[in-house]
Amino acid sequence: MFAYVARQPIFNVNREVYAYELLFRVGEDNCFPDIPPDEATSKILTSTHLSLGIEEITGDKKAFINFHRDTLMFRFPTSLDANKVVIEIVETVNVDDALVAACKHIRGLGYPIALDDYDMHGKWEAFMPFTSVVKIDITEIAHDKIPALVERFKANKMKLVAEKIETYEEFHKFKEMGFDYFQGYFLARPEIVRHRKLGPNNLTMLELLALSSEASLDLEKVKTIMERDPSLTYLLLRFINNPMVNKRHTINSLKHALNFMGEVEVKKFLSLLALANLSKGQPTELMQMALVRAKFCELAYLAVSKNKNSHTGFLAGLLSLLDAMMEQRIEDLVKKVPIDDDVKDALCGKPNLLRECLNLSQHFETARWAGIKQFAAKHKVNQALLHSYYNEAIKWAKHIHNAALDKD
Known part of the structure; x- marks a missing residue:
């Protein structure tokens, strides 16, 4: 590469x-x-x-x-x-x-x-x-x-x-x-002309998104929610069957799947699943961009932050296009989900490290090389490493979107 x-x-x-x-x-x-x-x-x-x-x-x-x-x-x-x-x-x-x-x-x-x-x-x-x-x-x-x-x-x-x-x-x-x-x-950029209504399925997705944002994930709650809809279990199994997640193990139940994945990966899956459903009816490129940002911000945040909760960076990147997907102001949307204050601040444009990682992802999207150099110098991280993270994020997003989020 x-x-x-x-x-x-x-x-x-x-x-x-x-x-x-x-x-x-x-x-x-x-x-x-x-x-x-x-x-x-x-x-x-x-x-x-x-x-x-x-x-x-x-x-x-x-x-x-x-x-x-x-x-x-x-x-x-x-x-x-x-x-x-x-x-x-x-x-x-x-x-x-x-x-x-x-x-x-x-x-x-x-x-x-x-x-x-x-x-x-x-x-x-x-x-x-x-x-x-x-x-x-x-x-x-x-x-x-x-x-x-x-x-x-x-x-x-x-x-x-x-x-x-x-x-x-x-x-x-x-x-x-x-x-x-x-x-x-x-x-x-969101087209704030109308507000998309949140139906029962979307409310379930927001419930899963809220669960994924909790410091300690209650797998039993996740299992209960997913058992309401067999298609959610099917998508979870497809996610696990992705070779980037699981190369060898055979999964025999929903409980086994959740335990096998572990808390961090289950949080990622729930976030992905929720956003994929919330973005229905919007161009698929929005979801692709969100996936790339999620993985990239996860890697970049881990590289420069003392906070080693990888899901924090992942969630910030994943939700960074939620306003365009839902056609609502991001400030209004984040009030509906109990996510971490640092993530909320970053999404709303307030300066913090997560916001810098989001800005960095946009520098890559628009080829603003000077901004990448400035970030690398400020945080004393190798520039080549940041580029390798972005390449990894593109590949990861492609595989995840194809294998886990596409029902066809």
Whole structure:
């Protein structure tokens, strides 16, 4: 697996993940300072790390990857599977006939070409006959000029990505304009238009979430609640059957399952199960993001805190998107669940160590490398270790979501 990566989802019009843009750095010294971009990309692509790790990061989704001049000239993208990647030509490249010819050759081999941060500059005209995707930063081009661009690109059968979409209002606006895909932080921000009602099943989930937050878990109470609904027992058994949890043991009863897992893992399972049910009807990427944050905050919090209760960091990360899932203010939601005050404060944005871990997870999501460096320096933790935690969290979230939280 490669050390330094951030992934940013690209959504379709139904708010489903179409692809991930992957942003890389290589080596502890190269991760944070400014380095030649070609050097970073070439080191990744000439190693085995990317070819071994890309599917762990993106699952079955495409990977959008930035390429600079030298990597394109030397045909580095051709070391990747053309069915799994989209080659992004960054806006800073120096364009000449040789670069156009190289990109045209790469497209001829089956690799989709995307223009990153299209700026209406004339230098891009030569790429138009073989470009598949155009990405437009909505903060860089006047909005009244964009409809004409959409009409032109659509006429040439190109797909359009709107970048820097930060609100639902922007999402709807550019969806109506005809954009195909959307990139930005809008999905993680709640649309406080209506409040989702809490039905009987949701109240049961909140009851389980409250149990998972207690300092000492009452397994008998958990067993009683889960026996009300056979599907909960089924999901617990699927969770235990996940090879990341249990590789050898055969489970023969609900009581055996709970005792086998132990208090810490049962707490995690209850939290996951509750949030998965509470987030029904919302895009699955919200749950994926919450899972990644949960595992990452658990690992980061344990690394820098004297409090060795791993569930504290896990719960803070897991609930950090609850407002977007439930379409309610986080301050109102945390009043309904008796969770630890430190977790409540972190979720509501009050400064504490848990909040710093949540901010750190967002630094990874948005590739704010300087913020990661600052956290590492403040808490005297190795930067490479933090990146390994984030990679581990992505892989863990993928396995848990597929094996434990998907009923299909």
